[in-house]
Amino acid sequence: MSKLSRSFYTQPTLIVAKELLGKYLVHRSTVHGKLVGKIVETEAYIGPHDKASHAYKGKRTQRNGAEFLIGGHVYIYLVYGMYWQFNISTSGHNIPECILVRALEPIEGLERMKQLRYNNDMRSLTNGPGKLCAAMELDKRFYGIDLVNNDMIYLEDQGDVVAKKNIVATSRIGIDYAGPYWAQKKWRFYIRGNWFVSKV
């Protein structure tokens, strides 16, 4: 169980998106204990060329600033006025690329997650980007945090290996506004057959 280092996050974004599958996201809350989930679904956003990216054409605002940080920082923001989206910046400083974590498999802290989600159904605890943020207690507090040097939130390698043939590459979700060219890019990855993937 080793914490992922800077060199992991600064690899090419599509590599990181695939390598992230099977890694563990850990949130050690002093108040609520340890919450752990295994990453089973990711999506890559590769600005400034990617029209679906918030940093398309290099657009930089207060909201997406964390996307430009060197790989390993948290980019978290609100959608639909109520759901948080947890992203991890990748690549180098000032290069706006990131990976959206879309689904987790709950590993530790199940009871607390059920309370946070007001739900007892195991599967719907973390099988969606907004849901996993609620279950893991992720919100604006973590904006811009460096996952490499933080002890409250970080990712670790528990040795789970996902065989290449079990990584499914498909098109991203909810980005039709970017037009067919970008919408069809196979930049969404998930673990084949995993029960917690948001949508097959």
Place this chain on the structure above:
DNA sequence: GTACAGATTGAG
């Protein structure tokens, strides 16, 4: 000041 998007969700 204000219109409005929005990388969703859950109910039907």
Place this chain on the structure above:
DNA sequence: TCAATCTGTACT
């Protein structure tokens, strides 16, 4: 399948 829902963002 589809509409509810609402805050921060990005403009004027």
